[in-house]
Amino acid sequence: MAELQSSRSSGTQRIKDYGAFFNGITKRTVSAPALRYNAQQSKIPEADRVLMGGGFPHSLQFPVVKATYTLSDGAEVHMDPEEMKSCLQYNEAKGLAGIRKWLEGLYRRVHNPPTMDNSDLPSSLALLMTNGGRWGAVQVLKMVLEDGDCFLSEEVTYQSLIPSFLPRNITVAPVRSDNGGMDPVHLHQVMSEWNAEIQGRRPHLLYIIPSFCNPTGTIMTEQRKRKIFNVAREFNILILEDDPYYFLQSPLVPSFLSMDTDGRVIRTDSFSKTLSPGCRLGFLFGPKQIVDKMAAILHLESGGPSAVSQVMIYKVVQAWGYEKYLNHVAKVASFYKQRSGILLSYMDKHLQGLCEWTPAGGGMFQWVTLLGVDKSEPVVDRLMERGVFVMDGFIFSVDLASRPNIRLCFARVSDEEMEKAVSTLAEVLKKMTGIQ
Incomplete structure (x- = not known):
């Protein structure tokens, strides 16, 4: 793949072609030939169609006819027989029209992306529903990186992403971070100092979790995001903004997507932290040329995310409307902020002098540095023997190197379980470091 050119202009730079960002496999990927029938089918009135092409089962054989589910506020949401029949059938890989339209409206309201212009430019913002938010992030790596390539990331990052690139000999150029990300x-x-002869092709993708970063719990300010965006613009880098914790912060910090006048941000999001992780329903906003390629891949690999999950979630958010949805996520954010405060109170009580930490203040995770040890594994092993389970820091290291850190998830444990975990950690550290 040819070296991507730097672009040092300070003005708007709408990207005109993303071909230089795609790896060889992505360039050679084409839409399934059978999709040509779909384009023609849409031109024929439904009453005049005789559908003997696709392998669609008959809906009379679907055992589920309708459904009603009760929300936490006591309201009931209904899926009538026609909706059930539709969502139990094969559907378009990009996602169902209802949930897509609702999400586009939400994004206009919350992010107001500059490239959401309804044009057909390669850089115009497009939407793809995905099988959970993780699929979108991993798929971007698969699409733009050749074997042996390198991408940019913080030194510690989302642990489920790391195994996806290691088998392809893809490496990470680690970027330092502090309490602000x-x-x-x-x-x-x-x-600026990249030496292609020694280090290989210069990175053209930046992966970042800007809101309550997993695992560090940091939140990036708008000012810092703009500085990073300007670097990405200068060196012609795509930004993969993985942001499932966005609505757990208050107030909401403007996203990378909200400042993207170029079409260089690919944003992955999901309903997992606000409504349900079990629905496995994520979504991705990105430049049309990239999303179209990704949709072709999604169609070939799985046919798209669950239509039942899409309808289920859509019925909830449709019944609520934007204001009630935003009120709901604000309550979710407040709940986790309270959980964080309780954990921090126990840490102050038991871990002074044994650990160091920067208070997360919300989200789901607290990153902790263990004092007196050079790696977390022996500490975590002893905790597990006593029934306390936390995550090792090395799991999040882009090189899987040992480090004296652990990640605590305070999302679903009780107050009593929190204190038990923290006090047990204190006991283990005191015994291992000889502190009385």
Whole structure:
């Protein structure tokens, strides 16, 4: 793949072609030939169609006819027989029209992306429903990175992403971070000093979790995001904004997508942290040329996300409307902020002098540095022996190197379980470091 050119202009730079970002496999991927029938079918009135092409089962054989489910506020939501018949059938890989339209409205309201312009430009924003938010992030890596390539990320990042790139000999150019997330000055230094002869092709993708980062719990300010975006613009980098915790913060910080006048941000999101992880329903907003390629891949791999999950979620958010949905996520954010405060009170009580931490103040995770040890594994092993389970820091290291950190998830444990975990950690550290 040819080296991507830097672009140092300070004005708007709508990207005209994303072909240079695609790897060889993505370039050679084409839509399934059978999709040509869909285009023609849409031109024929439904009453005049005789559908003997696709392998669609008859809806009379679907055992579920209708459904009613009760929400936490006591309201009932109904899926009538026609809706049930439709969602139990094969559907378009990009997702159902209702939930897509609702999400586009939500994004206009919350993010107001500059490239959501309803044009047919390669950089115009498009939407794809996905099998959970993780699928979108992993798929972007698969689409734009060749075997042996390198991408940019913080030194510790989402642990489920790491196994997806290791088998392909893909590496990470780590960028330092602090209590405010990724350091834009170091990012610029990494790119400016890149030596292609020694290090290989210069990175053209930046992966980042800007809101309550998993695992560190940091939140990036708008100012820092703009500095990072300007570096990405200067060196022609795509930004993969993985942001499932966005609505757990208050107030909402403007997203990378909200400042993207170029069409260089691919944003993955999901309903997992606000409504249900078990529905496995995520969504991705990105440049049309990229989303179209991804939709072709999704159609070939799985046919798209569950239509039942899409209708179930859509019926809830449709019944609520935007205001009630935003009120709901604000309550969710408040709940986790309270959980974080309770955990921090126990840490102050038991872990002073044994650990260091920067208070997360919300989200789902607290990142902790263990004092007196050089790696977390022996500590975590002893905790597990005593029935306390936390995550090792090395799991989140882009090179899987040992580190004296652990991640605590405070989302669903009781107050009593929190204190038990923290006090047990204190006991283990005191015994291992000889502190009386």
